[in-house]
Amino acid sequence: MNTNGPRRALRGRAGRMQGGRGSGRGSKGAVRLWGRHAVEAALMNPERQHRKLWATREGIDSLCGDLPEDFPVEYAQAQDLARLVARDAPHQGLVLECDPLPDLHLDDVLDSESRRPIVVLDQVTDPHNVGAIMRSAAAFDACAIVTQDRHAPPESGVVAKSASGALEVVPWIRVVNLARALEQMADAGYWRIGLAGEAKATLAQALSTGPIALVLGAEGEGMRHNIAEHCDALARLPISAAMESLNVSNAAAIALYAIATHEDSE
Structure with missing residues (x-):
């Protein structure tokens, strides 16, 4: 459990995932992110529409914030998460599927x-x-x-x-x-x-x-x-x-x- 000060709410926009798993690729129209810094930043970004988080319990504890109670999380072993990301990618116990960021001009x-x-x-x-x-x-x-x-x-x-x-x-x-x-x-x-x-x-x-x-x-x-x-x-x-x-x-x-x-x- 992270004890470095009070834990903030990770308030991205969560939504249920549709579609299956891939090897480093999100389901249709989605992006798959991994690693603590990338996932935590995406969870904190109000512009992100989140679909699902796969995580080890250690990965969840490493986050500097608390997920909403209804956030779609599936707990898994590290070796199972490795099948969701690019080959040999250091996922650090966290894999997040989300929508791409909105287009900017x-x-x-x-x-x-x-x-x-x-x-x-x-x-x-x-x-x-x-x-x-x-x-x-x-x-x-x-x-x-x-x-x-x-x-x-x-x-x-x-x-x-x-x-x-x-x-x-x-x-x-x-x-x-x-x-x-x-x-x-x-x-x-x-x-x-x-x-x-x-x-x-x-x-x-x-x-x-x-x-x-x-x-x-x-x-x-x-x-x-x-x-x-x-x-x-x-x-x-x-x-x-x-x-x-x-x-x-x-x-x-x-x-x-x-x-x-x-x-x-x-």
Whole structure:
């Protein structure tokens, strides 16, 4: 039993699950999440419609809050939960099936007055990277992550686990046309910086005093030419010549830290 202070009510919207089990996949139209941080954040999110929680008793006790009395829970052994998630996924005794988060639009998050950065991902398809970037976005107070509706991973347990709860707090905006979305950001007053290893300017030199849209491309290929053309500046991280590049999630974390400390120093 968790004894770290008073336990809060986990007040997500619970509903009865319909459909059967899958191997890491939710039933039709559902998302399956696992791991304590991902599940607890989803349970606390009022925007989530919950269907069912499979859990060990130890998993339930690890939650920093109390489930409503009528919440649909099925107790199971750890080895049984392993059949509900992706292979070798660390479920930590908790597997939650829920509806996907409601769709959001770019207009919902654009706010140049707040000066919180936006993270734009151009064809970053690895769900582990997207989740890790989302976690950094939450840590450094980014207002949203923007991806194309295609060439990006779906909302999933892998993304949620890598995001460690950030999937529930960082808006994820999916757009049809990424270049058009960047134009919309410019119209709203954002300075668009694309990270590119071949750029002459460093990120510190490219930063402006206004809100930033940070654009990152896929590992290896980088940003597409059309997306780079829609940036106001291209910049690089000044890494050692002994290393060719950084993982895109590491680059995002460093860049977001630079943006945050640049604002603090003004």
